[in-house]
Amino acid sequence: MSGEDLSQFSMLDLFRAELDAQSQALTAGLLALERDPVAPDHLESCMRAAHSLKGAARIIDLDPAVRVAHAMEECLVAAQHGRLRLTHDHIDTLLKGVDLLAVAASEPPAGGAGAEPQIVQFLQALERASNGGAAADAAPAGEPRDPGPPAPLVPPALEPPPQGAAGSDRMVRITAQAMNRLLGLAGESLMEARRLRPFADRLVRQKRRHHDLAKAVDGLRAALGPIDPDDRTARALAEVQDKLAQSEDFLVERLAELDSIDQRATDLANRLYTETLSSRMRPFEDGVRHFSRAVRDLARSLGKEARLEIVGGGAGIDRDILDQLDAPLGHLLRNAVDHGLETPDERVAAGKPREGVIRLEARHHAGLLQVIVADDGQGVDVERLRHAVLANGLVTQETVGDLGEAELLEFLFLPGFSMKTMVSDVSGRGVGLDAVQSMVKQVRGLTTVSSTAGEGTQFQLQLPLTLSVIRTLLVEIADEPYALPLTGITRTLKLPRADIEVLEGRPHFRFGERQVGLITAHEILGRGDARSDAAELSVVVLGEGETAYGLIVDRFLGERELVVRPLDPRLAKVKDISAAALIEDGSPVLIIDVDDLLRSAEKIASSGRLRTLQRASATADRARRKRVLVVDDSLTVRELERKILDHHGYEVEVAVDGMDGWNVVRSEPFDLVVTDIDMPRMDGIELVTLIKRDARLRGVPVMIVSYKDREEDRRRGLDAGADYYLTKGSFHDDTLIHAVVDLVGPASG
Incomplete structure (x- = not known):
């Protein structure tokens, strides 16, 4: 942190910043030591973290933190020298010591002298564990243990610099709103830079016409044959040829200059935009590493053994999305531990390791972020799920048997739906998965689930990398461009009019194995009549299953990556529209709210008559x-x-x-x-x-x-x-x- 102006921060603020970074190292190391108690690298890293915190706390006279860190250091040094072997009881107590350091660094009454009773209890528990006794809250063998709720962590006053960052890098604070405005301006600069390209293309076309004119003059001169130099017509024609040649040379030079300016401006705008966008991105692991401890503690409280594997932690993701992912991922991981993983004895009987593994993976794919939560547990009991769906009155006895596995798994996302008959403090209220799906939809993402009996369950969240930039399909509706987010599109196609069928007075077409209703974008957006003379219709399929509709647009304009610009809040919610953006030529374009548009389509269809599509016939x-x-x-x-x-x-x-x-x-x-x-x-x-x-x-x-x-x-x-x-x-x-x-x-x- 050399080179930074830290004068505005108190010593306690600086200690909290260091504590935040060292706590992450301690927690990760202790969880690794639980699986391999003699791993020298993890023992060394944990001991050094405790030692550093003890020294930092001593400098600022934070005696409670000094005592806790010193006890942790002594325990880890003893393990390093082979004087004791770390057990589950040691790890439980040391993890509570990590939480207790945060309490000691908090403001009164929680911190300082207010933490004394907890510190005394911690020191006694660590001494008993080191002497071969049980930790203070140990449960009898074979019974689930409850590690108790973790002490609330105090948010650090400073965010520590990322590992590997140069010491000369300075940290600055900037509000999310300011960052969004900066990104919007960077996006506009990129659009403005691209406006040179159409102008250059028009000049190229003009150059071609100029060249054709010059060839025509040359042809006329050749057709006239030898002409008397004293002939006024010959002199005028020669002068025209000369001026055309000069103007063509001038145009070629200016085009080369314009092309160079265009390349430099576009490159600069791209670099500005990329740098601004990257400043909003954080490694995925930054927002999820705390779940390793949570999974371990929850499993212990339920009498299970589990560990969390984080894969692809370096994948970049927008800070806002990463913050919003915290609660949904917490729901999915709690479900994986409580519903998915078996007890150690059940796993051994099934030929599995005693310890269950939950994989939390992030990866970039096709410009999107895929987040996967998968466990190696028992999977979803499909027949039990079928009975739960019927018991909740969600389907009739006649139709429940016809539901496939994929259709049944979708019921897990319904509000209030749960397969557990008993409500506990972990699950059973049916308020988890619907919240997951709701959050994912809010950021224009998708959620899918799959399960294999005896092998485990997997949830996949498909999310945009950032809320500030979206990939869209640009379409034309009533001579105006509109943008449809790609995440909301199932498919695009050209539909022959002969393939349209009328069922119960409503136009449909066959899409795969089902009939999908058709409706025009003109009708939904109130843009007059759709064109009725085309032999083929440009159709965008939106939604899934029974909620799917084919949206008829005038034509496809291609894919675009757009910088999202929020609408003026004074407009409130604009029906069927979510935001706006600028396209390459600087023109504004409205971004369609797919969920809202589907609701509008359903409302029009349920009225009994689809107006615009029928009008032509x-x-x-x-x-x-x-x-x-x-x-x-x-x-x-x-x-x-x-x-x-x-x-x-x-x-x-x-x-x-x-x-x-x-x-x-x-x-x-x-x-x-x-x-x-x-x-x-x-x-x-x-x-x-x-x-x-x-x-x-x-x-x-x-x-x-x-x-x-x-x-x-x-x-x-x-x-x-x-x-x-x-x-x-x-x-x-x-x-x-x-x-x-x-x-x-x-x-x-």
Whole structure:
């Protein structure tokens, strides 16, 4: 840390920083010594860490930490010299000593004199273990031991420099928001640098045209043959040739300069962007090494033996994602120890080593980070899972037998679902795996699970390397580019119109072994009608299983890596959109929220009619049927009104609240709007007011259908501009249909 200005930090802050680094070394070494108590390299590293902490604590007069570190050092020196052999009891107590050092370094009342009772207990336990007795909290042989909850670690005031960093490197503090802004600016500089390329390409095309013109002049000169030098035409033609040659040379030189500038600017912007992005990255192991201790302690408390293997710890990952991974990985590792691993006796009987192994692996693949949590335990009992699914009422008796293993494993991610019949302080409440999947979806990732009976279970998380940059598919919708995150795309394809089938009034196409619904991006985003003359449709398959949809776009523009720019918070949540970005030419592009878009597709499909896709083939039918928009936040009322009107021949669209209704009525023609009053986001009175104030829409009749039947409610609705006011109690007769006919006439004609 030489060369740094440490004047702003107290001596206690510096001790905490050193303690953080040395505690990691101590914990890793002690866990290794539990498997090989005489390993000289681990004994040496642990002894040196304890010795360094003792010296540092003595310098700042932190006597409680001095006493703890000294006792740990004496125990490790005795093990080095062969005077004692480290046992599980020693490791238990020494690990508690690591926790106790953090307590001693904390602020009062936990630290200082407040830690004295714990220090006395620790010293006594370590002495008994060294004298061949049991540790203070040892359980009788054969019974699960509870090491007790670890003491809370005090977050270090400083983050220690990474191992191997040059001593002259300085540490600086910067907020996450500032880092995000810096990365955004670096991304914009990269986009700006790339803007030179299209300009250079246009100059190249101009050079070609210039060259063609010069050839044409040369051809004309050759065709004229020998010309008298005194001929004015010959002199003019020669002058044109000369100027064309000069301008071509000039253009070639400028193009070479521009190409050089473009390369230097792009290279500089790339280096700036890469360096800024790398400053957000941390080695995967930085965020997960503490799980080694947690897995060991939990296994001991459950009467099991387990160790954690961290593979690919050097893989880089965004700091924000690494922080968000802590809780999900904790859930998966607890499940692996509690649900997956067998007891030592069961493992020996199955021909396995007594100690179970849980592998936590990180690796980069196709621009993404794959995190794998795998155990070598008993695997998931598929038949037991099948019975649990049935017992929870998630499927019927008739269908449970048809579910395959992959389908059954998906039930593990449902909120509140658990295969354990008894609730413990470790598991059984069914709140773990759904939280894992929720977090992964939040960062635009995917979660999969596989299991083999008797061999173990594996969870795989597929995550972006950073939240600041995403890989996308750029598509064109209504002459505008939109970006779809690749993590949300199942497949892209060109679909012949002849392959489209209509099932129960909804367009589908066969995708593998199942039928997938089709819907246009124009319809979801409210961008007018889709093109209807193409022989093939550009389709992006989103979602999986029953929630999958084929999204029809105008055309594919190719893959892009985009720097994510959050939308202005004053816009709140924009429907179907998650963020924005800039593409190469500096133009803005909206990034689609795939989950939100799938919900919008399901809402449109459940309304009974997919408007835009049908419009091309149903123009004549729509001309004969009146169109009614039903706006109500109650699914029951909305569906009842839709069925009544549809039964009488009207073409019906639905909206779930006033805001949704306002967006729909502005984008499509309707003969009538039927709306409720009390709705979220925008109530019916406001919707009526907006419609009647709009010069294009004020002629559309509006009917209010509400439970409110007081005279003042009726007057309020009519004053806003409603053409009819009806109470929902009138649904038992034909009052609704009579009112509709009065306003717009029969459904046909």
